[in-house]
Amino acid sequence: MSDAPANAGLDSVRLAQGGRANPFLLVPITLFFLLLGLAVLRSPSLMSSAGIGSAIIVATPLILATYALMASVISGRGTVDLSIGPLIGFINVTLIQLYGAGILTNPIAIFAYAIFIGALYQFLFSLIVIYIRVQPIIVSLSGYLALSGINLVILPRPGGVAPQFMADWGLGTSIFSPVFAILVIASIAWLLFTRTAFYTHLRLMGSDERAAYTSGVPIYVVRIGAHLISGAFAGLAAITFTGLISSGDPSQGTTYTLIAVTALVLGGASLAGGRGGVFGSFLGASNLYLITFVLATFNFGAVQSFVTNLAYGSILVISLLLTLIIPFIQRHINNFSPLLYFIGLGVVAMGVILHATNDRDPRTRTAPVDDTVVMQPIAPIALEELYVGPLEVAAPTAMEEELRQEAGPLVLVALLLIAIAVFVRIAVYQSNRRTIAPAVAVVVAALVLFGAYLMRAGGPFAPNNSEPTATEESR
């Protein structure tokens, strides 16, 4: 955050007109870390290999469904594809039936089938929108109703068996599951796509179709392309959904429509077109998952689902209200960097996570503490208890001292990370280059993956001091 006023100042020196500010991710990012912190405090088991693994399994179909919506909504004309849920359901049930009939067995064939059906449906959708000039919302509504019915015809009740290779996807015991790979590949594919001329055309068309047409952008082709991409994402969403439930279900997929649209809006995409991206969609969908997760830790009993829907609705409305301050931000901060904000909040959230998973209750720790009690000096503790007394249940043990020793460099690294990010941000702005966000994103993603690798079950850090408390508590 600290870079923003600094950059605004620089901007006034340079007297360049215009702002690069894209503050629409401000609300989703803030909400993401708020919910993440809350979720970890309520249930530290989320931050274990199994916890994250199952979170990914459950959230991925929603995230991919949101991607599918995002791809078509960018193209403008208010193309919010309401039929995304039934489409996922359709691919799911046909896949199960075809597999049951022994036609589709090869994993590659299954992937190809899912993506092809999704793309085909979206292709027909785009043709209707372009040539018959029906409002996209009408087409998608008809698709919703038609597919919901067809799904029940194909598979009247939940059942069937998912292909063998998918069967163990739904267990979610490890972070590095195939579902995770699909999510990463889909996200990277979109990020690569954003570097193409086609993506530029897509955004221009979504933002102002008339301007794009009169400038010679082939708008029909671009619109069809957007729908094909959307269909491919829908196919992947259906695959992960099948992996999640390991069977066929004609009606479960339908519920994705409303959540995915909510996630899309929550992620800062513009339903009018021209704005949207995987980062925002990912955050929007993750936020919805985290809301469900947090609410699940409270026990509402029979009214659980009502409370969840209430929370979805109210958080959506609140976040839309918060976007009212965006014009204000745009006026004063010319160069808001969502990524930097993300890293800044991420460091804070990491602190919360470490606290929640390691310092929650020293009495539950299994590490032997008896031999170190003797060595504990008295005087410094008293001083520290002045600070930590109200928060800490027990005085720090030697092991905690050791942890603290280890944490010192970590804190330094975190501060350094923020400082470097701020510095790089300013440097990039000064050098008149667009952004190095992809490079930073790759580095950050690599770090996160490395961390996940370290804490995964069986990794070098897993059995000893870092994770055992969390895994134990989850049992």
Next chain:
Amino acid sequence: MSSATVENSQTAQGRETIIVRNVKKFFGPTRALDGVNFTARAGEIHAVVGGNGCGKSTMAKVVSGILPVDGGTVSILRETPSTPAESKAIGISTVYQEVLVADESTVVDNIFMGSDALFSKSMSQEHKVARTAELMQELAGEPVDPFAIAGTLPLGLKQWITIARALVSDPRILILDESSAALDFDSTERLFAKMRSLRDDGTTILIVTHRIAELIRISDRATVLRDGRDVGVLEKEQITEKNLLALMTGEENTGTSHSHEAPQPRDSSLAMRGENVTVWPDTKPFDFEIRRGEIVGIAGLDGQGQDAFIRAVAGVEPARSGLIQVSDRHGEYHAVRNLADAVEAKISYVSGDRKREGIFASMSIFENMVMPLYREKKRGGILSIIDWPTLGTIFRREADNLLIKFGLREDRITSLSGGNQQKVLIGRGFAMRPDVIALNDPARGIDVGAKTELYKHLRTFASDGKSVVYMSSELEEFIGFATRVIVFRDGRPFDAFDGRTLDPKRVLEAMFGQTDGRGLESHWGLKPVTGNVNTPGEQRGARTAIDGVKVSVEVPKDIREAMERRNRAAALIPATERAEIERSVSNVQTHTRSAVPVMPKSIRIVEFDRERGEAREIRPGGSGK
């Protein structure tokens, strides 16, 4: 092509790049282009000029390939593009009147919009960024961040983006359709410099503009259009205001309405008045008065504030500042600040933009006309049952008056032709029995017969002592129809003309800012009643004689002036307060002098009454005469 031989004989510099032969383009009944011929050569700046609605923008669209023609041939660089992509491919760049910018995208993407192939970029991103920064610096005169989101930029810079977009492809033909509209003086200079350098490189530049002063400076040749036809081509040395205006107005005077005499108000009672009104920011405030029984014509080039003025008069959109008041039947003034005030004060508004602020496309003809009367014509107290029979009567009356041709009154309004739809809307305006009717270019797109009917109807309406404020983009409409014509320019009245001696040429000159604006002060100017105190008294006396306000004759001049000042001030005090005063005094009046009817001018006497002594003296004096 017969012109091929001609082309060959010419030098490269003078080669004809645009050849338009006998092109026709119709929009429904409107003939936007009616057999226009036009040629432009390489290496020249060619201006296309004309009044409002003469087809110059249509012409630009035809040449740039986004409008298919209904007849004739278009040959641009010996090809006939039919889509923007095709015209771009053969080297035509167009800057449209609208500022077409994708707000969510960056400046660099906006400028290079359409320059890339579908999947591959035409040049590297670094190159684009550098070019953008350089171009925007050169054009806008200030650095613009190439990665800025276009939506965060002010309008002037967005206009530059559209111009820069046309320039990056190094066009062989550049079409600028009113492109300097959003630019200030310095920016226009920079644009001209750029245009000259392009011309010297052999580019054909077509400018469509109504800013005469600018085009005289910049253009090498000019084609003048009138009513969808080309009426003359002027070479560089011939391009003068006089020649242009002569061609634009034309010499012949046609029109059926000529035989009519413009209605004149019978007295000087005011229907509306405005004080310190502004409709645009940072313009000088002006006052105006509208008498009962007159038709005030409002003219001006497109977007010079006349539209905002008529909307302010009708209460549709409040004026930026100032007070607009309407007089009721008792001569009391009520402020018009919003639509509710206007409806209360019996002002109705008819828009020429039927689609956007006129018809309810999915409803019947009948409903479209009587819609505003639902609340007024109701029965059954709180139940508010709509009184259909009464509404049916009103509908029949208005439909007969306006000669609306329709099948069943339950048919959808979209089943009617544009002219008949407009008549329904005008009927809606009349059905409310207004005192003042404000028409915003109502004759747009309706045929001559319907126009004649409309004029006749409005003239009858005015002769009943009602007022008409009529904005039109066609000057011919005002001849023999408007009592006076006020010309707007740059957001305020620029000049005014007497309807009896209306010369369209003079009005057109005023629209282009070529007159001295002296008409505003005259007795057909902005304030025909109070504004011309110094002019010989016959005008004023003639009117006041019928009015029966003998007070003005009797009172010494200094007192009268004080009285008028007071009146003006009194109009500003809240209506309730004034109503109270008026009522009490009118009671007194009926007791003392039952013979005298309650005149619209009674308020003046009332106000006078507050200065006890004089009032008592004067009234017997007035009655004794």
